[in-house]
Amino acid sequence: MNVYRFAVRLRERGHEVTLLGRPETPVYEKARQEGVMVVPFDVRVKYADIKAASRLASLLKERRIESLIISVAKDNYVAGWAKIFFYPRLRLYYQQHMQLGVSKKGLVQTLLYRV
Numbered sequence: 001m002n003v004y005r006f007a008v009r010l011r012e013r014g015h016e017v018t019l020l021g022r023p024e025t026p027v028y029e030k031a032r033q034e035g036v037m038v039v040p041f042d043v044r045v046k047y048a049d050i051k052a053a054s055r056l057a058s059l060l061k062e063r064r065i066e067s068l069i070i071s072v073a074k075d076n077y078v079a080g081w082a083k084i085f086f087y088p089r090l091r092l093y094y095q096q097h098m099q100l101g102v103s104k105k106g107l108v109q110t111l112l113y114r115v
Contacts, residue, residue, distance in 0.1 A: 057086030
């Protein structure tokens with residue numbers, strides 16, 4: 001629910017906020033009820049969902065969104081691929097929620113986290 005709270009607080013401070021996520025989640029539904037703009041978006045492949053990256057870039061361009069805050073680790077990949085291949089102007093920010101015990105030093109992770 002931190003994502004929901006963060007979106008609401010950003011909106012209260014005057015930022016235009018659009019939350020992208022899976023519609024069946026409590027965060028998505030709570031944000032929608034609070035009046036935060038929500039857009040359904042799902043990532044199906046953890047590391048290399050290039051199709052989702054293309055969809056993400058198109059969606060962001062269509063809505064004139066140039067900054068993206070990511071809070072789910074697997075979404076870093078899709079956002080990174082979207083920036084690298086389809087939307088170089090996109091600014092990415094990662095609000096980290098720690099996950100212990102998972103290696104983040106592989107080749108794919110190194111490539112994406114340096115963007």
